Amino acid sequence: GENVEQHPSTLSVQEGDSAVIKCTYSDSASNYFPWYKQELGKRPQLIIDIRSNVGEKKDQRIAVTLNKTAKHFSLHITETQPEDSAVYFCAASLNDYKLSFGAGTTVTVRA
Amino acid sequence: NAGVTQTPKFQVLKTGQSMTLQCAQDMNHNSMYWYRQDPGMGLRLIYYSASEGTTDKGEVPNGYNVSRLNKREFSLRLESAAPSQTSVYFCASSNSGRTQYFGPGTRLLVL
Numbered sequence: 182g183e184n185v186e187q188h189p190s191t192l193s194v195q196e197g198d199s200a201v202i203k204c205t206y207s208d209s210a211s212n213y214f215p216w217y218k219q220e221l222g223k224r225p226q227l228i229i230d231i232r233s234n235v236g237e238k239k240d241q242r243i244a245v246t247l248n249k250t251a252k253h254f255s256l257h258i259t260e261t262q263p264e265d266s267a268v269y270f271c272a273a274s275l276n277d278y279k280l281s282f283g284a285g286t287t288v289t290v291r292a
Numbered sequence: 293n294a295g296v297t298q299t300p301k302f303q304v305l306k307t308g309q310s311m312t313l314q315c316a317q318d319m320n321h322n323s324m325y326w327y328r329q330d331p332g333m334g335l336r337l338i339y340y341s342a343s344e345g346t347t348d349k350g351e352v353p354n355g356y357n358v359s360r361l362n363k364r365e366f367s368l369r370l371e372s373a374a375p376s377q378t379s380v381y382f383c384a385s386s387n388s389g390r391t392q393y394f395g396p397g398t399r400l401l402v403l
Contacts, residue, residue, distance in 0.1 A: 182351065187334075215391070224382065224394040225335065270334055277388045278323060278342050279350060282334035 183208045185273050187283025200258040202286045204271035213274040214254050220267045261290045296395035298383050304401045305373045313368040313398050315383030323386050324366035328379040373402045
């Protein structure tokens with residue numbers, strides 16, 4: 182099955198700086214790559230996703246890039262704010278149903 | 293719309309006891325999922341139902357059974373609970389190829 186590795190496991194940034202989280206996947210047939218944000222004690226919520234026919238996607242302060250050749254994708258958060266503090270999960274999917282998640286990155290934004 | 297709801301929110305079981313976790317969605321989604329979340333391991337798919345009347349194993353199905361009762365409801369059953377099943381369980385739903393929406397989760401402690 183698909184194996185997704187996520188780095189770093191923890192990330193501390195100064196408010197206003199950028200944060201970057203990287204994920205690699207094992208199966209070159211994977212074609213869907215969502216990112217979820219989970220605040221403490223809450224449910225995961227989708228923040229952005231990208232499909233394999235697109236190299237980059239941006240939504241305000243959040244962007245995701247995909248390198249199919251290297252089988253890795255990254256989440257970029259610019260101008261970080263305290264409300265960006267959360268656990269972020271990347272995932273990869275071979276079909277429309279089975280998501281394989283990374284282990285998560287705990288992001289702390291220091292005021 | 294309530295979205296995805298789960299019951300109970302919290303449960304304590306003794307080893308060997310059985311229980312059923314309930315999940316319902318009111319978004320008219322075709323697909324439903326059960327995940328477990330353990331510290332440092334992200335979310336792992338237990339079972340999913342691509343459409344009403346079908347169920348398939350995910351990454352960690354051993355020790356669990358599921359029932360897709362109708363389009364709205366998808367239950368997860370533990371026949372003989374083990375301490376290794378102590379976890380947070382999330383139900384999710386989606387339409388094919390689209391965002392998975394998660395429920396609030398069920399915290400299960402098996403003693």
